[in-house]
Amino acid sequence: xxxxxxxxxxxxxxxxxxxxxxxxxxxxxxxxxxxxxxxxxxxxxxxxxxxxxxxxxxxxxxxxxxxxxxxxxxxxxxxxxxxxxxxxxxxxxxxxxxxxxxxxxxxxxxxxxxxxxxxxxxxxxxxxxxxxxxxxxxxxxxxxxxxxxxxxxxxxxxxxxxxxxxxxxxxxxxxxxxxxxxxxxxxxxxxxxxxxxxxxxxxxxxxxxxxxxxxxxxxxxxxxxxxxxxxxxxxxxxxxxxxxxxxxxxxxxxxxxxxxxxx
Amino acid sequence: xxxxxxxxxxxxxxxxxxxxxxxxxxxxxxxxxxxxxxxxxxxxxxxxxxxxxxxxxxxxxxxxxxxxxxxxxxxxxxxxxxxxxxxxxxxxxxxxxxxxxxxxxxxxxxxxxxxxxxxxxxxxxxxxxxxxxxxxxxxxxxxxxxxxxxxxxxxxxxxxxxxxxxxxxxxxxxxxxxxxxxxxxxxxxxxxxxxxxxxxxxxxxxxxxxxxxxxxxxxxxxxxxxxxxxxxxxxxxxxxxxxxxxxxxxxxxxxxxxxxxxxx
Numbered sequence: 079x080x081x082x083x084x085x086x087x088x089x090x091x092x093x094x095x096x097x098x099x100x101x102x103x104x105x106x107x108x109x110x111x112x113x114x115x116x117x118x119x120x121x122x123x124x125x126x127x128x129x130x131x132x133x134x135x136x137x138x139x140x141x142x143x144x145x146x147x148x149x150x151x152x153x154x155x156x157x158x159x160x161x162x163x164x165x166x167x168x169x170x171x172x173x174x175x176x177x178x179x180x181x182x183x184x185x186x187x188x189x190x191x192x193x194x195x196x197x198x199x200x201x202x203x204x205x206x207x208x209x210x211x212x213x214x215x216x217x218x219x220x221x222x223x224x225x226x227x228x229x230x231x232x233x234x235x236x237x238x239x240x241x242x243x244x245x246x247x248x249x250x251x252x253x254x255x256x257x258x259x260x261x262x263x264x265x266x267x268x269x270x271x272x273x274x275x276x277x278x279x280x281x282x283x284x285x286x287x288x289x290x291x292x293x294x295x296x297x298x299x300x301x302x303x304x305x306x307x308x309x310x311x312x313x314x315x316x317x318x319x320x321x322x323x324x325x326x327x328x329x330x331x332x333x334x335x336x337x338x339x340x341x
Numbered sequence: 342x343x344x345x346x347x348x349x350x351x352x353x354x355x356x357x358x359x360x361x362x363x364x365x366x367x368x369x370x371x372x373x374x375x376x377x378x379x380x381x382x383x384x385x386x387x388x389x390x391x392x393x394x395x396x397x398x399x400x401x402x403x404x405x406x407x408x409x410x411x412x413x414x415x416x417x418x419x420x421x422x423x424x425x426x427x428x429x430x431x432x433x434x435x436x437x438x439x440x441x442x443x444x445x446x447x448x449x450x451x452x453x454x455x456x457x458x459x460x461x462x463x464x465x466x467x468x469x470x471x472x473x474x475x476x477x478x479x480x481x482x483x484x485x486x487x488x489x490x491x492x493x494x495x496x497x498x499x500x501x502x503x504x505x506x507x508x509x510x511x512x513x514x515x516x517x518x519x520x521x522x523x524x525x526x527x528x529x530x531x532x533x534x535x536x537x538x539x540x541x542x543x544x545x546x547x548x549x550x551x552x553x554x555x556x557x558x559x560x561x562x563x564x565x566x567x568x569x570x571x572x573x574x575x576x577x578x579x580x581x582x583x584x585x586x587x588x589x590x591x592x593x594x595x596x597x598x599x600x601x602x603x604x605x
Contacts, residue, residue, distance in 0.1 A: 107522035111529040117545070121390065121397070124542050130393035254368045258375045265382035271389050280385075 094189035109197040115142040139212040140301035148296040152232040157256045160243035224300035230314040237321035247332035268294025358458035372461035398540030410472035417465030423507040425457035430511040495562040498582035505585035515596045534559040
């Protein structure tokens, strides 16, 4: 795999950031489309469902706001871009370049998150205006830890989707597999309901899967709800260590198989 | 006969769409799994909500399942017809091929909103219907003709409103070209239609009755299903759906005046 150096990283990020700024309205709309956690919060507090969980309304609203933030900065769409690029034959020139194309996609995601940040902040401010009781300022330590865990969550999802994207080398429409995998991510990651509220028959195995570490764990960290920090980080790292070699393998196999469709 | 001609054309649309979609057979199976998992996930979420309470916003678990059924049915319809066609409209406008559509001796709205057909969404419709029949059984709903007519009527109204909403967004493509993300926003708002509207706070209920008419899309049809809807609500639903359909038509004709074609 070609080496990365500081110059390459900076150039990639700069190019992609100016690219993403072009699409700022779309990114704003994307940010808005992520507000489902707030609707869920409304159901929870409006029906006093959280009483049995021993989580106060304020802590729950902080949880869902954090879940919104974590989701905003861990959204991955590489499979859709890669699928389009494969079908249009754009992957061929990328393959000639001395840089794995996934670095390019990775830079795109980072650039998109930077573009997204102000919009997410605006939505958070609106949330605080409507919900002044829930205002809190996490300390630097918490902020740092939740930043790291959100980034690790993003990495896990990026690796999973990249593996699926590599299936494009065999089948043209890998995005339907991604849509299938998105369903458990949606329901089990804690975006719609915190994992502590899950029934015991799910809680007994869910912590072995990557799902709770995608949103629930970083969101609990950020919002100050109780969570097992050591277990969370180690599971995130374990999953990355499992997924990365898998990606390397499938990428190596796939590029051998590549037939330059559409070019 | 004009209607006969449209019918013939539509048969051709279905034939060509099926032919191209069946190229990807495994995809259809994957989509089926997605639809089933998605329904299971929503029911799982409902069971979490009902874990320690008997009702949410006045709806019991068995009754809330009706809303899920109607949502699944409507979502299937969206995936079968609205969503694939919207993709096409955006493409037509961006690449300037809308010219060819406008030149055809056929109504342009008919052509662009029905051209594509996605069979995998159809499985979701069947899933939704199946769930609704199951709900009729567990809620011990008494079936008779007036019940069937009212259900059908409100569901048709809901489909019309949903169609108009999607078509509004597609129409705005003429000015904004890229409307992909606007549909994502609509999708995420429609997601609320999975839950009883009465379980939300007052301000959100107002928002979802006026700006995004989820009250008319899933709530009223579900109430009709339960037999708990007042007749003024049904009349209002019919009225609103008429307004939606007529405005979407007017809006399309209005927008066409601004269509300047691209790259042709």
